[in-house]
Amino acid sequence: MHPAFSVVFFTTATGAGYGLLALLGVLGGLGFVQPEIWFGLVGMALALGLIGAGLLSSTGHLGRPERAWRAFSQWSSSWLSREGVASVATFIPAGLFGIGWVLLGGSGGWVAVAGLLAAAGAVATVCTTGMIYASLKPIAQWHSRYTLPAYLIFAAMTGSVLFNVLLQVFGIGSKGVLIVALLLTLLGWGWKLATWRYNDRLEITTTANTATGLAGGTVRSIEWPHTEENYLLKEMGFRIARKHSAKLRRIAQVLAFALPAALLMIAFALPWPFAAAASVLAALLQFAGMLVERWLFFAEAKHTVTLYYGR
Template identity: 85%
Template sequence: MHPAFSVVFFTTATGAGYGLLALLGVLGGLGLIPPDFWFGLIGMGLALGLIAAGLLSSTGHLGRPERAWRAFSQWRSSWLSREGVSSVLTFIPAGLFGIGWLFFGRTGVWVTLAGLLAAVGAIVTVCTTGMIYASLKPIAQWHSRFTLPGYLIFSAMTGSVLLNALLQVFAIGSTAIAAAALLVTMLGWGWKLATWRYNDALEIATTANTATGLTGGTVRSLEWPHTEENYLLKEMGFRIARKHGAKLRLITQILAFALPALLLLAAIFLPWPLAAIASVLAAFAQFAGMLVERWLFFAEAKHTVTLYYGR
């Protein structure tokens, strides 16, 4: 698939934003994080800012962005529409939680309920995003048991690393949060390796022979269906050289997993402000690495429509 940067940024930014929002809603709502005004303001601002920036970026891939609002009407049958509806609805409890937690410094019943509802909305929205891709049967690399859990794991991973960085910067960090971020990062690394292993061993059952029903010999196209590259080839027939894919996978492992894990481990044992510096560097490195990972997620996917073009 063609890895448009707008969609790459969208899935990376919203995943991190919703992960951070869910953690703030649960931990803040239950009183496990103190309702510090500036910490809460920057934390909620970062979470909602990443979400809004990602959603706005996603409209850049539409042919007619001004008609994006029409996607909300298809929620009965479209995961894309369900994602749009859930993303908007999540802003309501998130806003109420932010008002109560920041401006009133409260963790009462209604603030706790709003925080938990915001967390549920964030998780549901990430699930709908994952299902947009997991539901596409023509793309075997996405239509697997790894896609949806991967979206949830990466959202929790990037969100926890961001939360740890914020807590460390405000000198209210805890070893438990840093250790949890480290564990989720290692889980994400293992899940990504397992996903790559599955995709590399994947055998696509559909061929030109099965598509035409001709079983004798090998079916080939005598002529190209088009004389020039068309929309399908541009969007669905993107190909990446194996050597470039291997290099980008290595970069992903270093930036998204290995380096953040080392920096988080260091943050557990280092004194402040060195722990804060290590935590912030871990967040920046991981976000950059996840941009590469998302690019590969799209670039390495193969749509069965390319069989029509002899690929």
């Protein structure tokens, strides 16, 4: 599949934003993190800013971005439409939670309810995003048991690393959050390796023979249906060389998982402000690494329509 940067950035930014929003909603609303005006403002601005930037960028690959609103009308049958509805609906409890927790300095009661609803909306939106790809049967690399959990794990991972940055920068610091962020980073690494291993061993049962219903021998295309590149070949027939794929996988592992894990361990052992600096660097590297991982997620996927073009 052709990896449009707008979608790559969208899935990376919104995942981190929703992960952070869920943590703020639960921990802030229930009083585990005491309300403080600047901490709350920066935290909510970062979470909602990432979500908003990601949602806006997602319209960049549309032929007619001004018609994006029509996607909301197909919520009964389309995961893309459900994602749009869930993303917008989540802003309502998130806004109420921000008012109560940040501006009014409250927790518990209706603030906790709003925070929990915002967290639930964040999880639901990430699930709908994952299901957009997991539900696509023509793309075997996505239509697997690994896709939806990956979206949830990566959202929790990047969100917890950002939450740790907030705590460290504001001098609050939490060894527990550091440990959770580290464990989620290692979990994300392991899940990504398992996904790659599954995809590399994947045997596509659909062939030109099964597609045409012609048994015996090998069905091959003598001529293409057209004489020049078209939308299907550009979007569905994108191919990445094996050597480039292997190199980018190593880069993704180092930036998204290995270096952030090492920096989080360093932050665990160092006092402030060195722990804060290590935490910020871990978050920046992880975000860059997840952009590479998301690019590979799209680039390595193969649509069965390419069978009709001899690929």
